[in-house]
Amino acid sequence: MHFWKHFTTITRHRHQVIIHCFKAGIFWQGLGHDLSKYSLTEFIPGMKYYVGSKSPNEKERKLNGFSRAWLHHQGRNKHHFEYWVDYDPVRNRKEPVPMPVRYLIEMFCDRVAASKIYYGRDYNEARPYEYFDKGRKRRWMHKETSDQLEALLIMLRDKGEKETFFYIKNVLKPEARKNKSKWK
Secondary structure, eight states, rough: HHHHEEEEHHHHHHHHHHHHHHHHHHHHHHHTGGGGGGGGHHHHHHHTTTSSSSHHHHHHHHHHHOOOHHHHHHHHOTGGGOOEEEEETTTEEEEEEEOOOOHHHHHHHHHHHHHHHHHHHGGTHHHHHHHHOOOOOOOOOOHHHHHHHHHHHHHHHHHHHHHHHHHHIOOOOHHHSSSSSHOO
């Protein structure tokens, strides 16, 4: 069991997300980021399966065939695209739906922060895009959401953090708020 290491990792990650959310203009939303990781349902498996260089959910999944902590987490945190799956009455099955922009922005902040924490000194602004691209074939995300996230990750890679957060805060967020249905 790695109580202190796991606690430190998730807290460092959460604080980095809060910093990114502040830069993106969603500070108050950032304060609530990933609080469920401190619940017993997520924290105990996180300690038990802690590896330090990636999510403990991967190890739990490998050993048990699924991750109870991840199922709990994705069902309570709207910044995960897996949360945005609903029953489609036309296709008669579950399908991904577009994420509201406020959660897309938080997902971007989360991915950048996770890359910084897990890559450490090997982090560069291309890492979040590389991770996104590597999982392309196995990801089940609405195309519109995927395209928006990819565009932000490419902007980060090509233009840097300062310009990307400026764009999010001053262009993307205001546009989405004008069209309230995309913001909620």
